[in-house]
Amino acid sequence: MSLVNITLPDGSKREYESGVSSMDIAMSISEGLARNVLASKVNGEVWDASRPIVRDSDLSLLTWKDEEGKSTMWHSSAHLMAEAMEALYPGIKLAIGPPIDNGFYYDIDLMEHEVTEADLPKIEKKMIELARQKNQFARKEVSKKDALAYYEEKQDQYKLELINDLEDGQITFYTQGGFTDLCRGPHIPHTGFVKAVKLLSIAGAYWRGDEKNAMLTRIYGITFPKQGELETYLEMLEEAKKRDHRKIGKELELFTFDDDVGPGLPLWLPKGAFMIEQLEDLAKKTEKKAGYQRVKTPHIAKENLYLTSGHLPYYKDSMFPPMELDGSTYYLKSMNCPHHHKIFDALPKSYKDLPVRFAEYGTCYRYEKSGELFGLMRVRALQMNDAHIYCTKQQFADEFRAVNDMYLKYFKIFGIDKYIMRFSTHSPEKLGKKYVDNAKLWKETEDMVRDVLIESGIPYKEVPDEAAFYGPKIDVQIYSVIGREFTLATNQVDFAQPLSFDLTYTNANNESEHPIVIHRAPLGTHERFIGFLIEHYAGKFPLWLAPEQVRILPISDKFNEGCKNILQSLENYDIRASLDERGEKIGRKIRDAEMSKVPYMLIIGGNELDEGVVSIRKQGEGDQGKMKTEEFAEFIQQEVNKILAV
C-alpha cells in the first residue's frame, strides 16, 4: 500500500496510507475534532469527509466555524428538506436546491399538491425526524445514460434538463436514507449534524431564473447544529425587522404612501422633508466647492429628446406612458441627462470652458413594475443627486478621480465603511442591441476607467455585461446594518450621448470635438438614501441630520414659561429645539422623547431655572450632568460642525 503526504493548514505534514479519508485523518488528530468535521478542503476543493485521498494533498478540515463548512451543511439540509418533501408530497418534481448566504432553498414543482406557510412546521418536523436517523450521504458516480434513465422514470423534466447540460463522467448522485438526488456535492457525513431547522418562507421562483419559464415553488430554510444558534439567529431577524426603514419611517413620521396618490409615490412628511433639505444643503455645498454649477430643468420633455438620447428605444418600458399635447408627444423624464445636454448645447463652448459640471436635484419618474416596488428603496418618483460633467479626454482621469473622492468623502460623513465598487463593462457581442454600437469608444473608455480605479487604489469588482447602454459604469453597493445590500450610487461614463446630441466644443486647434460625459450621483436618490440612513442609524440620526435636535422637558408645566426662554436661546443658535408643554410627569416626557429618538433632552425644573443651567440627557445614554444654556448651545453647534467639516 502506498503512502500519501498530507499537509495541514499549519504547515505540518503527516503520512497516511493512500485512500485515507479526511474523516480518518481527523480521527487520528482528535476524536473531538472528528465529531465536528462537516467536510474537508483538499487542494482547495471542498470534498466529502469520507472521500478517499489517493495522492499527496493539502488538507483543511471544515467545521461549522468555516463558511464552507456552513454551506456544505446547508446544501445537505436542502437535500434533507427535499427528502422530507418527497415523503410528505409524493410525486413532486425537484429542480435545484443550493445553499445561500444564510441557509438554503429548494425549487420544487409541487404538481397537484398545495403547500402554504402553515405547512412549514410539518415539513420541519419531518426533517428533524429524518435528521435523527443519522443517514449517511453516499456519493456515487453515474453514467449520463443511467442518470437520465433514473429521472425518466421519475418524469422529472427539470433534472433531465440539468443532466443534459452535463458531460458524461462528471455526474454524481448522492443518497441519504431513501432519497437520491443529482448533485455535485459535497455533503456532510450524515444527517445527524442537523439539530435545528427553520423553514423561513415560501415563494415563487422561475425555473432557471427566466420569467418565460414555469413558476416553481421555492422554500427557504436554515439549519443549525445547535438549537441555541437557531434561537440567536431568529432574534437577529427580529432585530433587523425593528430597523426596517418602513417601520421606523412611520414611527418617526418621516414619510408615507397614500392609495389615492399611487404606489411608489412617496409623500414626505415635514420631518422627512427636513432631512431631504439637510442632504441637499450638504450636496450643494460640496458640489459648489468642487466647481459644479446648478441648473434646473422641467419634469417633462418631447419625444424627440428621448429619441436622441436613446432612452426611448432602450428603456421605453420603464418610462411612464406618453401624453399627447398640441400635436406633440411628451414623456415624464426618467433621467436628467438629456435636459442637461441641451443646456450644454445652449451656448457655444471652447476647450477653455471645460470641464463643465451641471448639478441638479432633479425629479425623475420611472415606471417600475408593480412587484418591484419596495418601501423607499424602489419607487416611481425619485429625486437624484444628479450631475453631469462634460470634459475632454485629457481631463477625464482627473474628473473621474475627483468624483470618486467625493464618494469617499460622503462615506466618511455617513460612516459608511462597507461598500464595493462594481465596474460594469459591456459585452462586445451585444453591441447595437443592449449597447451603443461603437466598439472603439467602449474599449477606450473602459480602459480609462480601469486605469483610474487601479491608480487610485479603490477596491473594485469588474462585472461584464452590466454596463449602461451608453457607456461603462461604476455602481457603489452598500450594505445597511441589517444586511440589506443595495446600489446607492452610480457613476457612469458616456461617450455616446455627446455624439447623438452632437455636443461639441472648439479645441485649441480650432476644431470641433465631442466631450466625454460623466454621469454621477454619489448620494443616489433621496428616497433610497434616506431609506438607507434610517436603517443605518436605526432612526437615531446624527445631530446635523436629526429633524429635532433638542427637546426641552419641564419637570412640571409650572415651568413652561421659564422654558420658553431657553427654547428662544437655542433657536437663536439655529438649534432645532422644541418644548414639551404637556401636563405629563417627567418620566413620561422622557420616555416619549427617547422613543422619538431626539438626540438631546433638557430636563428643566426650579433648580435649573434659578441657576441658569440645563440638565442634559442624551438619547440612549441618560443623564449627562449640567451646563450653562449658552455653553450647551455652543456645544451642539460644535458637534454639528465637527461632522460636516470632514
Added chain:
RNA sequence: GCCGAUGUAGCUCAGGGGUAGAGCGCUUCCUUGGUAAGGAAGAGGUCGGGGGUUCAAUUCCCCCCAUUGGCUCCA
C-alpha cells in the same frame, strides 16, 4: 409582470353569517410629579374597493386595488 401571504380605529392587532373590540395615540378634566408609561371620562370605524350567494356579508365566493415575502427587472 409572475407565484404566495396580508388588508378591521391615527398606530399595533384580536374577532367573526345577525351592521365590531383591545392596548397605545387623540380630546377634556383631575393630578404638579426630578431622568423610560399618574388617574378618569370621551370622541373616533360604510371592517381596502366593486360584484355575487343569503332573509341577512366585515365574515363565504369572484374580480380589482394596495401592501408584503420571493422571482424577474433596475439607464
